[in-house]
Amino acid sequence: MAEAKFDEMDHYKQAELMKFDFRPPPTGWMDTPTDFRPGSWIYPGKAKHLEYLDLPNPREWAVTDEDWQLPKNWKEIVLEGMRERLSRYRTFKIFMDICVRCGACADKCHFFIGGGDPKNMPVMRAELLRSIYRKDFTALGKVFGKLAGGRELTVDVIKEWFYYFFQCTECRRCSVFCPYGIDTAEITIIGRELLGLLGLYVNWVIEPVANCFRTGNHLGIQPHGLKDTLEFFAEDIEDSTGIKVDIPLNKKGAEVLFVTPSGDFLADPGTYTCMGYMALFHEIGLDYTWSTYASEGGNFGLFTSHETIKRLNAKIYAEAKRLGVKWILGGECGHMWRVLNQYMDTMNGPPDFLEVPKSPLTGTVFDNARSTKMVHIMEFTADLIRHGKLKLDPSRNDHIKVTFHDSCNPARAMGILEEPRYVLKNVCNNFYEMPPNTIREQTFCCGGGAGLGTDENMEMRLRGGLPRGNAVRYVQDKFGVNELACMCAIDRATLTTVCDYWAPPVRVTGIHELVSNALQMKGAKDREVNFRLEEIEHWKQKAAPAGRKEGSSDV
Amino acid sequence: MRVVIPLIAVIILFMLAYFGVEAAGLQTLFGVVFPYIALVIFIVGLIYKIVRWAMVPVPFRIPTTCGQQKSFPWIKPSKLDNPSGTLGVIGRMALEVLCFRSLFRNTRTEIQKDGPKVAYASNKWLWLGGMAFHWSMLIVSIRHLRFFTEPVPGVIIGLQDLDGFFQVGVPVFYATSIIFLLAVGWLFLRRVVSPQLRYISLANDYFPLFLILGIGTTGFLMRHLMKTDIVAIKNLTLGLLSFNPAAPAEASGMFYAHLFLVCVLFAYFPFGKLTHLAGVFLSPTRNLSNNSRVVRHINPWNYPVKVHTYAEYEEEFGEKMKKAGIPLDKE
Ligand code: SF4
Ligand code: SF4
Numbered sequence: 001m002a003e004a005k006f007d008e009m010d011h012y013k014q015a016e017l018m019k020f021d022f023r024p025p026p027t028g029w030m031d032t033p034t035d036f037r038p039g040s041w042i043y044p045g046k047a048k049h050l051e052y053l054d055l056p057n058p059r060e061w062a063v064t065d066e067d068w069q070l071p072k073n074w075k076e077i078v079l080e081g082m083r084e085r086l087s088r089y090r091t092f093k094i095f096m097d098i099c100v101r102c103g104a105c106a107d108k109c110h111f112f113i114g115g116g117d118p119k120n121m122p123v124m125r126a127e128l129l130r131s132i133y134r135k136d137f138t139a140l141g142k143v144f145g146k147l148a149g150g151r152e153l154t155v156d157v158i159k160e161w162f163y164y165f166f167q168c169t170e171c172r173r174c175s176v177f178c179p180y181g182i183d184t185a186e187i188t189i190i191g192r193e194l195l196g197l198l199g200l201y202v203n204w205v206i207e208p209v210a211n212c213f214r215t216g217n218h219l220g221i222q223p224h225g226l227k228d229t230l231e232f233f234a235e236d237i238e239d240s241t242g243i244k245v246d247i248p249l250n251k252k253g254a255e256v257l258f259v260t261p262s263g264d265f266l267a268d269p270g271t272y273t274c275m276g277y278m279a280l281f282h283e284i285g286l287d288y289t290w291s292t293y294a295s296e297g298g299n300f301g302l303f304t305s306h307e308t309i310k311r312l313n314a315k316i317y318a319e320a321k322r323l324g325v326k327w328i329l330g331g332e333c334g335h336m337w338r339v340l341n342q343y344m345d346t347m348n349g350p351p352d353f354l355e356v357p358k359s360p361l362t363g364t365v366f367d368n369a370r371s372t373k374m375v376h377i378m379e380f381t382a383d384l385i386r387h388g389k390l391k392l393d394p395s396r397n398d399h400i401k402v403t404f405h406d407s408c409n410p411a412r413a414m415g416i417l418e419e420p421r422y423v424l425k426n427v428c429n430n431f432y433e434m435p436p437n438t439i440r441e442q443t444f445c446c447g448g449g450a451g452l453g454t455d456e457n458m459e460m461r462l463r464g465g466l467p468r469g470n471a472v473r474y475v476q477d478k479f480g481v482n483e484l485a486c487m488c489a490i491d492r493a494t495l496t497t498v499c500d501y502w503a504p505p506v507r508v509t510g511i512h513e514l515v516s517n518a519l520q521m522k523g524a525k526d527r528e529v530n531f532r533l534e535e536i537e538h539w540k541q542k543a544a545p546a547g548r549k550e551g552s553s554d555v
Numbered sequence: 556m557r558v559v560i561p562l563i564a565v566i567i568l569f570m571l572a573y574f575g576v577e578a579a580g581l582q583t584l585f586g587v588v589f590p591y592i593a594l595v596i597f598i599v600g601l602i603y604k605i606v607r608w609a610m611v612p613v614p615f616r617i618p619t620t621c622g623q624q625k626s627f628p629w630i631k632p633s634k635l636d637n638p639s640g641t642l643g644v645i646g647r648m649a650l651e652v653l654c655f656r657s658l659f660r661n662t663r664t665e666i667q668k669d670g671p672k673v674a675y676a677s678n679k680w681l682w683l684g685g686m687a688f689h690w691s692m693l694i695v696s697i698r699h700l701r702f703f704t705e706p707v708p709g710v711i712i713g714l715q716d717l718d719g720f721f722q723v724g725v726p727v728f729y730a731t732s733i734i735f736l737l738a739v740g741w742l743f744l745r746r747v748v749s750p751q752l753r754y755i756s757l758a759n760d761y762f763p764l765f766l767i768l769g770i771g772t773t774g775f776l777m778r779h780l781m782k783t784d785i786v787a788i789k790n791l792t793l794g795l796l797s798f799n800p801a802a803p804a805e806a807s808g809m810f811y812a813h814l815f816l817v818c819v820l821f822a823y824f825p826f827g828k829l830t831h832l833a834g835v836f837l838s839p840t841r842n843l844s845n846n847s848r849v850v851r852h853i854n855p856w857n858y859p860v861k862v863h864t865y866a867e868y869e870e871e872f873g874e875k876m877k878k879a880g881i882p883l884d885k886e
Contacts, residue, residue, distance in 0.1 A: 018666070018671050023750050023751075024750055024751060029754065087611060088611070088614060088856060089612075089614060090608060091613070091617070091839050093607075093611045094838055094839075095838075097834055098830055098835070098838075099828065101756055101757065101760050102658075102681060103681075104661050106751050106752075108664075113664050113673060118751065118754055118755075121751065121755065123755055124754075127755065139826055140759065140826050140827060147560065147758050148758065175619040175840055176619060176657065176660065177658075177661060179657050179658045179685070179835070180831060180834060180835045181619055181651075181839075181840035183840045214863065222875060223875060223879065223881050224878065224881070250876075250881055250882050293868050306614075306615075307860055310860045311860045311861060311862055315862070315863070318864070322884070340848075342616055345851045345852070346614070346615055346616065346852045346853065346854050347854070349851050364627075368625055368626050370849050370850075371848060371851045374848070379627075382627070412620055413619070414845070415621075415632075415637040415845060416626070417622070417623045422630070437662055441620065441621040467664075
């Protein structure tokens with residue numbers, strides 16, 4: 001077997017990876033150079049994507065280059081950029097001023113826990129930027145310089161920012177523990193904006209952004225391709241259930257526009273969750289439509305700059321207006337919901353052409369989405385179940401012992417904690433929680449959010465995935481858990497690696513995949529295979545002797 | 556260096572005042588001029604700081620939610636940790652400011668290399684130390700109002716009696732004085748003992764600690780070990796308050812050193828991290844309710860951005876869409 005490379009999981013032996021402790025190095029942090037070892041950083045954004053998006057300083061460069069080809073007046077640009085943001089974001093200004101370096105946030109970051117690099121303590125990550133702030137924007141720093149914790153802005157500082165702001169997944173876990181709510185994610189977002197002013201982007205983020213701008217989704221799937229994809233899904237659903245589901249696409253006058261992260265169009269196991277939505281909507285007869293133009297719920301703009309969030313997000317309301325729908329339904333995704341909950345309406349609203357969302361099946365008015373007019377699928381489905389609108393047989397999932405991973409953003413930028421659990425408990429008989437320090441608002445990141453989930457960043461992903469992977473391992477050992485459910489497209493991709501590494505052979509699933517397993521569809525044949533087209537032993541046993549007639553299951 | 560320089564600075568400050576009074580007779584400078592200057596810097600500086608913060612807009616509603624959102628009547632929302640309205644925010648802020656709610660959550664993470672196993676243990680020491688420090692400082696400060704009032708209001712006397720409840724020593728030891736000194740000492744120790752904390756700590760973290768430690772120690776010495784002319788001090792404070800000050804020669808050098816360190820603390824306050832006292836109230840991740848889907852939050856500088864319109868999209872992909880049978884706007 002060929003030797004595994006640095007961008008492959010097998011390259012990293014657990015014992016090797018765990019050779020660290022939480023002790024900082026003897027040199028002070030200002031004098032410790034950044035170690036750009038392969039596996040711990042991400043390839044730069046390609047010039048063509050920057051050009052397509054009208055972003056500054058497009059060029060080809062490599063992280064390992066000595067010269068990053070910054071604009072001549074780079075320093076001015078950064079300081080001016082900081083000045084502007086200090087006058088625009090109270091968060092930034094306050095967070096720069098009031099940190100007392102109490103260290104409460106220090107061991108809360110998954111990258112610090114899994115790697116021990118002191119600059120991955122959230123407080124340190126912020127200090128990387130704060131030290132410049134002190135030097136150039138505060139009286140004490142101007143007078144006392146280094147003694148007051150200030151330092152000179154140099155190219156090495158910029159490189160260090162690039163390294164560590166792309167080692168933060170903007171998960172906000174640190175913010176939960178900080179006595180002032182200092183949110184390092186916010187500092188990372190702004191740090192990345194500053195880097196962006198110099199043309200420093202990572203390709204794993206900026207290529208999806210460019211794709212999304214052009215084709216409507218991160219993956220760059222063109223309209224006819226999306227149609228093909230959904231048709232494939234429909235075929236698999238038919239193979240599994242015998243039911244042919246519709247694929248409404250860009251349908252004017254539909255009641256609901258459905259938007260979900262495009263990761264679910266391409267990457268397993270997200271695809272099965274996507275099929276789950278399609279089956280569910282068919283089953284309840286929802287008058288909905290997909291859009292090829294707004295075919296992305298996720299928003300890698302969040303990992304780029306506030307302006308980019310807005311540029312990408314604008315499509316959702318615009319498309320809802322063009323199609324004349326009444327309200328919008330959003331799929332299972334993490335950072336997508338941060339944007340939809342905390343940015344969308346402010347940036348691109350008000351959507352006064354829409355109506356307050358109301359479930360056509362239960363009559364429930366989603367008052368908590370009165371202004372944005374956008375409902376989370378987990379709220380929608382939980383409400384369906386609550387009103388008995390779905391015929392569910394949770395024993396269909398008896399081959400699964402499932403635990404639930406709260407994705408960072410739904411947990412800490414929204415608080416949608418009970419809805420997914422309610423749905424899970426209604427579609428599965430065996431649901432086990434991971435330890436309390438690792439779920440709900442204290443949940444751990446998958447290690448690959450915020451645009452870090454690429455293979456060349458494998459070492460950091462495995463390190464960052466340690467706390468989550470270890471918690472999965474715990475319930476695996478204790479309860480025999482064999483599946484990890486999550487409601488996030490990035491998770492579905494990255495946690496697969498995390499589980500393969502830290503808790504094999506636990507598999508990853510979306511919640512609506514589990515819903516679709518339990519869903520007793522009208523007119524379905526006796527299902528022997530799930531949407532993965534795997535034969536499920538106990539489904540076969542049930543199917544054989546009962547010999548039910550088609551359509552009998554919904555009475 | 557980051558520890559030693561602030562320590563030396565505080566010692567020098569102490570000596571300046573002590574010998575300035577004892578040897579050079581600069582009572583007026585240390586007793587009248589500096590207190591007024593410090594107070595002005597404190598008030599003007601802090602107000603300036605707060606106004607500057609308040610002038611910066613809050614473009615987005617980004618509370619860090621730490622509990623269940625308000626959605627359906629049949630799901631219990633977490634009113635305090637994920638507030639949906641003003642009342643909840645007030646509750647959340649009160650818990651944060653008065654009880655250090657977030658610090659109370661603190662855990663310690665440990666890794667056992669075999670396995671490996673990541674373990675989390677509750678760790679309330681920082682919370683305890685922080686609470687002890689801030690609350691005792693508040694009570695000590697209130698107690699000091701006895702030097703600024705004549706007659707001393709009953710509340711202050713009551714508080715004082717409560718504080719000296721154990722009736723130990725002559726004059727009695729106040730519980731808060733002891734707690735205060737222990738807490739500051741502990742906050743200092745953890746900074747130098749814990750390798751991570753030592754790593755992140757700056758001179759600006761040690762300086763206020765030493766200053767406060769100096770203030771506490773000089774105060775303690777004056778009350779319990781040295782003879783201090785209370786009447787003279789009270790004349791000074793009341794004189795300062797009525798803008799008719801005279802610095803008494805009877806008060807000791809120790810008193811002037813105590814007073815001077817307090818002045819330095821006041822003057823330093825608006826410039827560094829101590830402004831967290833005010834900043835905590837303005838932190839947008841804590842003081843906003845999570846209702847951005849219910850009420851539209853307005854960004855005062857929201858500006859138009861370049862987007863890719865549907866028309867442009869159809870322009871590029873229209874042919875392909877037509878072939879695939881996807882409806883078009885044109886035609
Ligand atoms: S918990 Fe908050 S105040 Fe304490 S070090 Fe971290 S960011 Fe600073
Ligand atoms: S936001 Fe998450 S990844 Fe970033 S510093 Fe905080 S805990 Fe670490």
